[in-house]
Amino acid sequence: MTETLRLVDSSALADLGRFATRARALDADGAMRLQASGFVLAAWVGVLPGSGILAEGTVLGLRTFALEEPAELDAVVPLSAVTDRTARASASSTEIGVPPMRALAAWAAVTPPKGPWEPVGDLPGDLLAEVARVGLQEVGDAVRERGAAAGFVRDRVWARDVREAAGPHPDLLDGDAVPADVTVRAGGAFAAYALGFLAPGEVVTVLRSNRWTRLTAPGGHVIMR
Template sequence: MTDVLRLTDAAALADLGRYATRARALDADGAIRLQAAGDVLAAWVGVLPGSGILAEGTVLGLRTLALAEPVEIDVVLPLGAVTDRTARASATSVELPVPPTRALAPWAAVTPPRGPWEPAGDLPGDLLATVARDGLAEVSDAVRERGAAAGFVRDRVWARDVREAAGPHPDLLDGEGLVPADVTVRAGGAFAAYALGFLEPGATVRVLRSNRWVRLTAPGGHVLMR
């Protein structure tokens, strides 16, 4: 296994650093899985944990980056170890020394399928951003009012279908190729796409499904939900 990952340019390394920093803002003690078997690096992070033996409710973020040379790697690392290294990198550096420390992350054992992925419509990125912001406000209010007991509210908010959560904003659903009624896109996926910086104003997000998994493909990355 390689000790150093070489990305294609300094901008790609900085992008990885920003992504890891956003994920760390969601969980200061969180982890990142770096996985490659060739010249594409898959960087996975856990956003919402699942429950039960099927890990229902799991929400993962995925950012892919091009590598300058093929490598074989599959490690789970503390987010802090990665952000420390990217923060210290020079403006022209393309190398990420792989931290020796490993992390334990239950979500890393939940592997989404490689495919086939079936197209299931589109959603406006502005809708997902609005659902995420509204959900964050609702969760924040619950934390202020209920403290540690707000966990139930948090779970309920992020389990909603985005179309239900968009109730106060029906105009955001007009004219879009919406996903069919039998495909649930949970608000937790909108939260992940928004919090990880995957959304762009005015852009469309593709929805795909494979067995029990739903994937959102946005301009800045992917969100996978089970």
């Protein structure tokens, strides 16, 4: 098994660290799945858990990185171990040692398809960012008012479609900003926003593969079931 990953440059290693830091802000005790095959590293994180045998409602974040040397790896490690290693790396470093400790993450057992993915339309990244901010406000208000009982509100907020989420806020629906045949759960908008995948003025491509939906944004991918 690969013990050290060598990325193409120091910027890629810094990006991996920032990705892990954002994911850790969502779940301090979370995990990252590192899958390397050849010259590509896929780094997965869990954003929202699914439920039931089919893990419906699962929302994952994915970033891919080019490797300087080929590697073979599939390991689930603590996010804290990734952030610790990238934080200690020098400004010119391109290497990260694979953490020896392993983590348990239910979402890591859910394997999205490699394809084929069929494009079904685009969504404005600014719309998804605003839907995420509105949802975060609603969830935050529920937590302050209901405490531990806010879980139901959280699930409802992130399960609704972005069109429904924008409904109470007409300013979010600008003409054909949300094509009628493009349905995306607000949880996907939350993941793309929280993980830093969105860029002002840029669009997000929506793709489908069976029961899965993928959002491909400028900074990464969100995969939902």
